[in-house]
Amino acid sequence: MDNNKSRAFLKWAGGKFGLVNDIRAKLPAGNRLVEPFVGAGSVFLNTHFEHYWLNDINPDLINLYQILQQQADQYVRDARQLFNENTNESGHYYEMRQQFNQSTDPYQRALLFLYLNRHGYNGLCRYNLTGKFNVPFGRYRRPYFPEAELYRFAEKAQRATFTCLPFEQVFSQCRSGDVIYCDPPYAPISRTANFTSYTTNGFSLADQEALATWARLVAQERQIPVLISNHDTALTRRIYEGAKLTELKVGRFISQKGHSRTKVDELLALF
Known part of the structure; x- marks a missing residue:
């Protein structure tokens, strides 16, 4: 198996770079x-399908991907200017964040989204209830400008269609010959560990159940295989009943202190 893995150009909580080989297998x-929850796109970047349908409920993410797909050279040239000593400063960051939250221009939002992702705390993507991006400044010594990764994504994106739809609509439009990989916001390990606020609408336990129901439906009625990643919990084992389950131990990087970043149990459920 090919171990030369391509990294995503975005930092992403719950990104799948470390699990790529397990998922590919x-x-x-x-x-x-078809990826209804594409996130940073690590699975897309490290698989070899003829075509891709990449979807996410976050419109800023999909807008950025479409712009990079269509005008990579200009985007990389303009984005590079946002990465220097003057822009890596707290006051400047909050100015840029305010600019992003006030802007309705798709191209400007795409540039600022990358800047905020690389300069913000832990690469988080988080919005408040009014839809404003609210991640604090990250205080990194020298944020990395991912030029090679941007071009790699743009090149492969020529084989992709990007949409911003609810996952149910994606499932309803899939057809024979498709393979679906789902990386939804994970079910909480405990009631206090609910890291699902990456978009303003969240992802409820009812959504987790609906996703499992859709997966079972398209696998049985349309013979479309569905692979889902999630935490290994009593809930996920119940809702994925009948699927072929693979258990994995994965390092989680939510905690700020490195020594308290423990390995957790995850599942791959194949319908």
């Missing part, structure tokens, strides 16, 4: 990989 063959 479980993904069935098909003509098109």
